[in-house]
Amino acid sequence: MRRSHHPEIAEDAKVNWRVIKMLIPYLLEFKARIFIALLCLLATKLASVYLPFVLKDLVDTLDRGRDNATLFVPFALVIAYGVVRLSIVLFAEIRDTLFVKVTERAVRRIGLKVFRHLHQLDLDFHLNRQTGGISRDIDRGTSGVGFLIKFMVFNIVPTLVEIIMVISILWFNYGINFALVTVLAIASYVVFSIYATNKRTQYIRAVNKADSRSNTRAIDSIINYETVKYFSNEEYEAQGYDTQLAEWEQAKLQNRLSLFALNGGQAFIVSLSMTAMLALAAYQVAHQQMTLGDFVLINAFMMQLFIPLNFLGFVYREIKGSLTNIERMFDLTLREPKVQDIPNANDLTVSQGEVTFNKVSFHYHADRPILKDISFTIKAGQKVAIVGESGSGKSTLVKLLFRFYDVNSGNIAIDGQAIDQVTQHSLRKHIGIVPQDTVLFNESLYSNILYGDVEAGEQTVNKAIELSHLSAFVQSLPEGVNTLVGERGLKLSGGEKQRVAIARTIVKNPPILVFDEATSSLDSYSEQAILTAIKEVAQNHTSLVIAHRLSTIVDADNILVLHQGQLIEQGDHQHLLKQQGHYYRMWQLQQSTKENTEEKLND
Incomplete structure (x- = not known):
């Protein structure tokens, strides 16, 4: 067929x-x-x-x-x-x-x-x-x-x-x-x-x-x-x-x-x-x-x-x-874009970096709701994680925050400013993302990192390479930062691409950071390296982390649990375990899977 x-x-x-x-x-x-x-x-x-x-x-x-x-x-x-x-x-x-x-x-x-x-x-x-x-x-x-x-x-x-x-x-x-x-x-x-x-x-x-x-x-x-x-x-x-x-x-x-x-x-x-x-x-x-x-x-x-x-x-x-x-x-x-700035929209001004979702509902098709009446706040400097099974609406929240789509009801605000009342350009300038699937241009490593802020200097790029733990990798390349990464970054491994994405975000230096399952497809060694880089980068920034592996977000200030588009639980890791609810069952399942995997490796 x-x-x-x-x-x-x-x-x-x-x-x-x-x-x-x-x-x-x-x-x-x-x-x-x-x-x-x-x-x-x-x-x-x-x-x-x-x-x-x-x-x-x-x-x-x-x-x-x-x-x-x-x-x-x-x-x-x-x-x-x-x-x-x-x-x-x-x-x-x-x-x-x-x-x-x-x-x-x-x-x-x-x-x-x-x-x-x-x-x-x-x-x-x-x-x-x-x-x-x-x-x-x-x-x-x-x-x-x-x-x-x-x-x-x-x-x-x-x-x-x-x-x-x-x-x-x-x-x-x-x-x-x-x-x-x-x-x-x-x-x-x-x-x-x-x-x-x-x-x-x-x-x-x-x-x-x-x-x-x-x-x-x-x-x-x-x-x-x-x-x-x-x-x-x-x-x-x-x-x-x-x-x-x-x-x-x-x-x-x-x-x-x-x-x-x-x-x-x-x-x-x-x-x-x-x-x-x-x-x-x-x-x-x-x-x-x-x-x-x-x-x-x-x-x-x-x-x-x-x-x-x-x-x-x-x-x-x-x-x-x-x-x-x-x-x-x-x-x-x-063709008219479905998402447009309002007439005379102002630029977003970020002083603290507080993000608020207020009774947000959204659907791609009217007969299939994705998010239902979601409300939460990420305070300035906090790290908030969102977990849930596939299809629960985690990544959709990120798309709504970047205003790739407009909400059907409710609103999203940053420092009290509704994002549909400000220009899309200024909104996205203040948010950095390390996506699950990092797509790179078929240019040099340097150009891909500089893409975070094309007006940044060489010193900024070198600092970003250091903070994202890319230095050893770059030094191992015959052409260093001038190495071509291939179409869509095919010449780099998953972990290398993720670190390039982190370096690119460091160069952008936004007050709000989003990590969309940034380690879900990596091995344990690469995952730990990326997590270390993420922790260093996220300091003093407001962070939203979409997570598949719960072990990567145990240090989050607040964990939101989504199920079928609804927010059913929230709290820190220890609080959610004590509740023995949906998060607790997800944690037990992942821990059990991890133990079984380790036993097989030891056999």
């Missing part, structure tokens, strides 16, 4: 053309550049339209003066033809060079906006996201922005200007018949291109969706490389990836067939139109109604017109695809 995919972002049948309006503010950053570029654009089109006239005069001069013409006039026209053609290229290059900064800056600004917005979205979104798919959406979207800006401004608009100029010239110089044939040809070409391209949009979407799915599957498998190896499922993963690639292959094939139909239809219209125009011109030359130069001019105009017109078809197809990609990327920016 294959892994199921997360729900895809809904796609509308029609492309949202309003994304063009959303791009305009990003273009206005360089108004002067755009103005000069547009002047170059206009100069390019005037030169392009004038070029066939130079060719006409050259042909007529040569035709009339075949026997006795001097070499000067045709030679001058040849020079003029070369100068005009060179000016077309130069103006186009100047235009593109000026505009490249506008395009790239817009791509940069939009990419940064999407990146920032992703970090503003709530934890629930990121728990359900498809990392590979989102990565491709952003990549295709930013590429689409660059394409759209460049070709909308410098291909579609100038081509339309050139079409209008050519039709006007043909009408006034050669009569309405030439203008009508040109209008009919262009109208047929545009209508067919739009119709066929709209039909193709579904295939573009299918290719993108298949591409995102295959990329998501590949990244998901690579990230979980160790799990794949543990269960010898390399072939299973390869078959799953190949299934996604097969869907992509089929979508690409259908896409190519539809492109064949589109290109074939466009080629037929162009060929028929060119034949009709040249036949009409040849007839008039034969009847002395126009010169041979006029025939060459009309031929040049038609070739010159259909080259960008044929390119216009390609541009239109690509713009439709780009709009689809940009629309999907902008869908990300339209």
Whole structure:
């Protein structure tokens, strides 16, 4: 049975053309550049339209003066033809060079906006996201922005200007018949291109969706490389990836067939139109109604017109695809985070570090309550532990304290300030955490520790390494603190990663500390080393400890016992043992398990 995919972002049948309006503010950053570029654009089109006239005069001069013409006039026209053609290229290059900064800056600004917005979205979104798919959406979207800006401004608009100029010239110089044939040809070409391209949009979407799915599957498998190896499922993963690639292959094939139909239809219209125009011109030359130069001019105009017109078809197809990609990327920016700061929220001010949970209730889904009417206070400088079986809501309390979710009822306060009334940034600045699963960036050990406070100095980092008992480990590494830790810290052991997490928190130096089952997956030796480091770090700090092993929190000032989302007992270790309640039974069970384990080791 294959892994199921997360729900895809809904796609509308029609492309949202309003994304063009959303791009305009990003273009206005360089108004002067755009103005000069547009002047170059206009100069390019005037030169392009004038070029066939130079060719006409050259042909007529040569035709009339075949026997006795001097070499000067045709030679001058040849020079003029070369100068005009060179000016077309130069103006186009100047235009593109000026505009490249506008395009790239817009791509940069939009990419940064999407990146920032992703970090503003709530934890629930990121728990359900498809990392590979989102990565491709952003990549295709930013590429689409660059394409759209460049070709909308410098291909579609100038081509339309050139079409209008050519039709006007043909009408006034050669009569309405030439203008009508040109209008009919262009109208047929545009209508067919739009119709066929709209039909193709579904295939573009299918290719993108298949591409995102295959990329998501590949990244998901690579990230979980160790799990794949543990269960010898390399072939299973390869078959799953190949299934996604097969869907992509089929979508690409259908896409190519539809492109064949589109290109074939466009080629037929162009060929028929060119034949009709040249036949009409040849007839008039034969009847002395126009010169041979006029025939060459009309031929040049038609070739010159259909080259960008044929390119216009390609541009239109690509713009439709780009709009689809940009629309999907902008869908990300339209997602509103579920947890938001109130208007004009103040920064949290911590003077003591007292944390209060007041009648807090919470659920992820209405039919499954997680926490029910939880109330407790962690006084300044106290160490409070939370224990309970899996699913009792321990880690959820941490998520609520960091305000990854908002409580459904009740409130959480720090030094009397409700956390939903202050900025999330200032709240999280004052809380440090050593999580159960420490995730490190694929950078140096030094960079990962410095991440606690990126403005801290080398002395602070070295002190943190010492306090977290990492010194011996760092000294044993050939490259010391410059050693790369691997993706997600895979090159480090569990205990080493936990000590890096402690060092990172020391660098942050917050008044409130959270330890979320920081030793649950460690061996006894590593656990004792981590506990020693935690005790040293937690001195004079308010500490909240989520614990699985009760032996690690016997020195806590207060122990909260959670059961099925309710706070059923609290007190210090000795007090709870005397009560012989739920905590007492948990303690006896763990002690019994420990004794059995030790007996087996001794046997």
